[in-house]
Amino acid sequence: MNEDEIIIEPSIDIDDESHKTLHQIRQKLENPSFLNYSDNLEQDATKEGIKVAAVEPTELDQEEQVLEKERILGITALAKAHHTHQLQLLSKEQEARQMLQQQYSKQQKTYKHIKDNSAHNHQLNQIAISKVFRRKELAVKTAMRKKKADIEVKLQKTSQKETKDDQQLLLGGITRVYKLTWRGRPQVVEIRIEECRDIKDKLEKGEYWIRLTTKDKIGGKILEYEKLTEMWRNMSDPYSHDGKHTSKSMKFKTTMKVLVPSRLQILPTMVYCFQILDFNSVIVGEGYFPIINNVFELNEGKFKVPMVRSSLKSSIDKFSGIEKLYRSNIDEWLCNLYFQISVLPQVIEGESDYSVQLLGNQVVQEEIPSAFPIINYEELITPDQYSEYKHSVVKLGVLTTPKNKLQYIIAEIIIEFGFKPIRHWAIYFSLILFIGMVWLSRYIHYSGQWLYIKVERYPEEVFSARLFTLEIRFSDNTNLRQEIILLLIGTIFQCFWFAFFCAWAWASLKWIGRYPELAFRFMQTWGIVMVLDPIITIGEALIWGFVYGYWGIDPFRLYNYFERAEGNGVVGVLLTIFLYAGLMGLCAFVVYNYFIFLHMNGRLLDMYMRLNATENTFFIPHDGEVSKRYLEWVCYKAKNYRSMNGDSRIISVMDYSMHEAFSIEVTKSATHVIIYTVGSDRSRSLYRQFIRLPDGAISELSLMEYSHRMTYSQRYSGSSTPIKLR
Known part of the structure; x- marks a missing residue:
């Protein structure tokens, strides 16, 4: 700070009371007796009755040592008392543990005894209930058999919502479902007729129907039932066939509902009879298929049956006789019929049926609707779909016993x-x-x-x-x-x-x-x-x-x-x-x-x-199979064919020598017959083609597909001879 600078003190306004107080404080501070602490202490001690004296340092040390010993002795005594208290607590804790362990063991023994007795009593109770239940159930079955009925019992696992009943919980959540079948009551079957494959020119041009009946045996009597509505018709809608060799199939795509005898009345000889009728109601094709399988249950699934020409002779009453008919002469075979069988609930329109379930002590009865379920059938397109249709009805995985x-x-x-x-x-x-x-x-x-x-x-x-x-x-x-x-x-x-x-x-x-x-x-x-x-x-x-x-x-x-x-x-x-x-x-x-x-x-x-x-085991003709006589007739017509435009037809024959994949020495032969249409300009177009397979079957191939050739080319590897024109 410069000397020339003038320090200006701030102006503070102090009132009179404050000024007086500050003045008194200054006077006391300036008084020499204000800071004389010893005199002030003596005066205060005298007033209070306190004596102030001087003590020697040695005495103070001794006094401190005595106090220290007393303090150590007090702490030691306190520690001993605390230790003794802790020992007492531990002893009481051990005694409490032993007492609790004894009580726990006693309670466990009591609980186990009660549990064993309860399980035994529960088992005895369940045995008694089961005996009574079986006796009552047997009485019900006997009474129903007297009324020409049969009871089938099934056990089903119930859901958690249905097992709230204590009685149902004791039964383990098991529901007994009773299915009642009346003797003599027919069963309902739905048959979906898909198509007849490879009719070609075997039938003349016109409309054709499929008729379905059930018979007691091949060539036997028709099993007739009273049908109340039109839904039980046994005739399909008409299908118009043009009679050309290019028309490979007759796609009926019709569904029929059929009544068959009850499970207690059905016999192994009963069959489905499929008949193809022309517009004059003349039978042009007929085939038979068994109603039941090897375990005496209704057939259900996808099947195919060979159809023979016209109606069977009265002398043919066996399946082997039908097979022998077209095995000896393939011209007796008309086509293969593809169809599906579905077993419907045994409820007929206009009647009532009920489902009875036993839930604990309660009997739940539900009415089964008389409306049949709607089944969606897929359209046959790919070869894999056709391969699913079988002629055998045997149920695999079931052993035939002497009882069967x-x-x-x-x-x-x-x-x-x-x-x-x-x-x-x-x-x-x-x-x-x-x-x-x-x-x-x-x-x-x-x-x-x-x-x-x-x-x-x-x-x-x-x-x-x-x-x-x-x-x-x-x-x-x-x-x-x-x-x-x-x-x-x-x-x-x-x-x-x-x-x-x-x-x-x-x-x-x-x-x-x-x-x-x-x-x-x-x-x-x-x-x-x-x-x-x-x-x-x-x-x-x-x-x-x-x-x-x-x-x-x-x-x-x-x-x-x-x-x-x-x-x-x-x-x-x-x-x-x-x-x-x-x-x-x-x-x-x-x-x-x-x-x-x-x-x-x-x-x-x-x-x-x-x-x-x-x-x-069965001999089922291929869908496109023809006889040697038919092939010779086609070749004869092709050889003598002349059109107005000058077109003609030539026949090309190719022989294949095919070897088995596992052995070159094993050879088989196949013959491929191709018929071309030759135009006036010497151009060629494929007309028809046939192949003679190694097993002797002659099949006609499609003009666009070579499925048979591809199938056999995957199995065999071989070479062909040069093409020969005839």
Whole structure:
């Protein structure tokens, strides 16, 4: 700061009171006694009664040491007390832990005991409930069977929303669904007829219909039902066919609903009958397809069936007969019919049906709507779609058991004897035939015994013919061998004559081609009577014993023999039962083979093979397959073809030598026939082409596609010879 600078003090306005206070403070500060602290302390101490004195430093040190010892002793005592307290706490904590552990163990034992008892009681309760439930369920099933119904029970897992009931939770969330099938109530089937492939020029130009019926067997009677509405029509809409070789298929694309017999009444011989009709209602094509599969369930899925020309002859009543017809002559084959089968709910329009579910203690009943579900069918376009259609109906993954095979024989017996329709004439005819066969078997039985007696030269006591049997009595002076032969010879004599008639029927079918149906019915009745012959003989012996007092007929001869020889006839009774059982088994084996291989020209075996054979077993013509005769006719027409414009046709034949992929030495040959149209300017255009496959089949190829050639070129590798023009 410069000396010349003048410091200007700020002007502060102070009031009078403040000025007086500051003046008093200045005076006290200037007073010399103001800062004399010792004098002020003495004065204040005197006023307060405090004595101020001086203490020696040594005394202060001693006093401090004493205080320090006292403080250390206090801290030590406090630490000991704290430690003792901590030990007491730990001891009490340990005791509390042990007490809690004991209580926990005791509670666990009590809980386990209660749990075991509860599970055991719950199991006993469930067993008791299950017994009562099964008893009640069996009573319901028995009552429904008396009313000609069958109950099928299925178990279904319920959702969490449906398992709120405690009773349902105890059952594990399982719902029992009962499905009721009434005996005699027909089943509903929907058949989608897609198309008939490769009709070509086999049919003339015109409109054609497809008619679908169900029959009891091939060539048998139509199974008719009362249909209330138009939805049950069995005729398709007309399809207009131009009769040209370029028209490969007749796409009907029609859906029909068909009624078939109930699951309890259906038989393996029942079939679908497909017929192609022209505008005059004349059958130009016919095919048969089985209704059920190898496990006696309705067929469902995609299938194809070969259609033969016109209607079948009455002599053809087997699937093998139909196959033999077009196997021997492919011209008898018309086309392959592609169709789909869908099994609909067993509800008919105008009727009501219900679904019953058991949810705990509640019974939930829901009405099933009578409207059929709508099924969307895809259009056939690609070859892969056509390959999905099969001719075999066998259900894969199911083993055929002897029980299944026995069902075929039982079904055949039911059909032949007419047991299904009670009022049918066949059952009365079979009953009369059975009674007559029992009467005739008595004469054949004792005729065999009489011949054996003559061979052995026994002295006969009585030989007389009665109205219902032959009476033979001879001496009891025989040995065991002779008694056994006498016991068996009557039934064996019947078996011999039955085998003779079987050989006669086989020779007639082989050399003549037919055998009277009445004779087949006679033989089947005879076979059953032959199996039951020992039982009929026992019944006849009881009548002779109780009515006429004569106990010397076949079943009692061994008993009498051992009674005379050893004094105990029990061995004779046991031996008679054993021999009769073996004899009935032998007769049953003969009759079994008769029913399978010979009865009705082997229809039972044919039916069994049709339902159980795989796809490779059948002979199914290719869609475009033609006969050699047809190919020669086409080539003849092409060779003599001349148009007004001067066009002609030439035939080119190419032979292929094809080798198997795994071996060059294995060769097969194929022939490709190509027909060209040659114009006046010598230009060529493809008219038709055929290929003869290595298996001998002749198929016509499309003008744009080479699917058959591509298929075989992928399998075979080979070379072709030069083109030859003919």
